[in-house]
Amino acid sequence: MTDQLSSTQITSALVRLSNWSLTQDGLAITRTFVFSNFVDAFGFMTRVALVAEKMNHHPEWSNVYKTVDVRLTTHSANGLTELDVKLAEKMDMLA
Amino acid sequence: MTDQLSSTQITSALVRLSNWSLTQDGLAITRTFVFSNFVDAFGFMTRVALVAEKMNHHPEWSNVYKTVDVRLTTHSANGLTELDVKLAEKMDMLA
Amino acid sequence: MTDQLSSTQITSALVRLSNWSLTQDGLAITRTFVFSNFVDAFGFMTRVALVAEKMNHHPEWSNVYKTVDVRLTTHSANGLTELDVKLAEKMDMLA
Amino acid sequence: MTDQLSSTQITSALVRLSNWSLTQDGLAITRTFVFSNFVDAFGFMTRVALVAEKMNHHPEWSNVYKTVDVRLTTHSANGLTELDVKLAEKMDMLA
Numbered sequence: 510m511t512d513q514l515s516s517t518q519i520t521s522a523l524v525r526l527s528n529w530s531l532t533q534d535g536l537a538i539t540r541t542f543v544f545s546n547f548v549d550a551f552g553f554m555t556r557v558a559l560v561a562e563k564m565n566h567h568p569e570w571s572n573v574y575k576t577v578d579v580r581l582t583t584h585s586a587n588g589l590t591e592l593d594v595k596l597a598e599k600m601d602m603l604a
Numbered sequence: 605m606t607d608q609l610s611s612t613q614i615t616s617a618l619v620r621l622s623n624w625s626l627t628q629d630g631l632a633i634t635r636t637f638v639f640s641n642f643v644d645a646f647g648f649m650t651r652v653a654l655v656a657e658k659m660n661h662h663p664e665w666s667n668v669y670k671t672v673d674v675r676l677t678t679h680s681a682n683g684l685t686e687l688d689v690k691l692a693e694k695m696d697m698l699a
Numbered sequence: 700m701t702d703q704l705s706s707t708q709i710t711s712a713l714v715r716l717s718n719w720s721l722t723q724d725g726l727a728i729t730r731t732f733v734f735s736n737f738v739d740a741f742g743f744m745t746r747v748a749l750v751a752e753k754m755n756h757h758p759e760w761s762n763v764y765k766t767v768d769v770r771l772t773t774h775s776a777n778g779l780t781e782l783d784v785k786l787a788e789k790m791d792m793l794a
Numbered sequence: 795m796t797d798q799l800s801s802t803q804i805t806s807a808l809v810r811l812s813n814w815s816l817t818q819d820g821l822a823i824t825r826t827f828v829f830s831n832f833v834d835a836f837g838f839m840t841r842v843a844l845v846a847e848k849m850n851h852h853p854e855w856s857n858v859y860k861t862v863d864v865r866l867t868t869h870s871a872n873g874l875t876e877l878d879v880k881l882a883e884k885m886d887m888l889a
Contacts, residue, residue, distance in 0.1 A: 547653075547656070547657055547662055547749070548657065548746050548749045548750060548793075549746065551650075551653045551657075551745065551746070551749060552742050552743070552745050552746035552749075552793075553742070554649075555646075555650065555741065555742050555745040555840065556738050556739065556741070556742035558642075558646045558844060559737070559738045559741060559742075559843060559844060559847045560738060560847075561642070562642055562643065562646075562844045562845075562847065562848050563847050563848045563850075565848075567642055567668075567669050569666070569667075569668045570666065570667055571664070571665065571666035571667075572664075572665055572666075573662075573664045574662050603738075603742075642844075643841050643844045643845060643888075644841065646840065646841070646844060647837050647838070647840050647841035647844075647888075648837070650745065650836065650837050650840040651833050651834065651836070651837035653749060654748060654749060654752045654832075654833045654836060654837075655752075655833060657749045657750075657752065657753050658752050658753045658755075660753075698833075698837075737843075737846075737847055737852055738847065741840075741843045741847075744839075745836075745840065748832075748836045751832070752832055752833065752836075757832055757858075757859050759856070759857075759858045760856065760857055761854070761855065761856035761857075762854075762855055762856075763852075763854045764852050
């Protein structure tokens with residue numbers, strides 16, 4: 510199992526993940542991606558889906574036309590882990 | 605532009621769309637789809653995406669692993685229209 | 700129905716579609732797209748699929764890992780039409 | 795690395811994979827899937843893509859509207875391996 514990150518580790522990760530925000534309870538990070546249209550938004554989601562399924566770590570996300578809202582947390586650890594940081598980094602690269 | 609449905613038309617549509625619920629404000633319908641796993645959930649989303657883009661009418665939806673929550677409304681009509689009913693019927697068929 | 704393009708129209712279109720080749724029989728155009736990996740290749744295919752379904756005009760294509768080979772023709776016209784040119788242009792933009 | 799299957803192992807696998815054919819050179823298996831329309835064909839491809847990326851073993855496939863032609867082989871083993879059998883079984887389940 511993957512361990513929960515410490516406050517220091519989370520702070521350090523958020524320096525690199527400059528487009529992501531920590532939720533008030535500290536248990537998740539969120540980011541909103543905005544694309545040109547639905548086609549680009551769903552193309553992004555498909556590439557993320559492939560990466561997420563391979564990592565066996567999936568986002569909580571919602572989509573309205575060209576906008577994709579993402580929330581990352583690790584349920585089994587009841588908070589943030591290295592898996593969330595890795596998935597956030599991959600999503601940043603794919604966007 | 606597509607016209608807003610009347611209360612009578614909405615009631616009639618919901619008889620057929622037995623798995624969908626009208627939101628309290630009467631402006632949208634919602635349904636939760638649950639699949640076996642992420643692969644099936646995202647496969648469903650891809651087929652719906654193809655249908656939605658062709659209709660030029662897109663769902664508001666969120667996905668957490670094997671669950672897909674859908675909300676349908678027509679922004680340009682500020683409420684429910686025939687487009688929402690058609691997309692709901694298509695989603696029921698694809699699920 | 701969409702009309703077959705004349706030789707002059709095909710020649711003119713191929714000037715703009717500089718990465719596409721006319722097949723020897725003159726009935727189709729082809730292009731090979733190469734991406735960084737499977738994720739990017741399939742993300743491209745998904746965006747093209749959304750565009751193609753909306754146009755109601757679909758590619759003949761094959762995929763091996765990061766490579767996508769495309770052949771465009773219009774069966775109902777027994778040759779190339781404006782639909783093939785439009786889809787080729789969209790694919791170039793999406794790649 | 796995954797080992798090439800022996801002739802006996804291939805024969806045994808093909809009993810279970812009754813819709814698949816061995817190519818004449820014995821290096822690959824093939825199957826044609828036919829769906830109702832492009833939406834269903836591409837939905838199938840998306841689910842297979844998720845499975846394949848996770849296995850790190852990808853199909854060679856082509857798509858024309860509602861038809862998907864698949865060829866499975868393991869390049870690194872220069873022939874058929876257990877990975878091809880597993881992917882074929884998954885594709886049969888997803889179709």
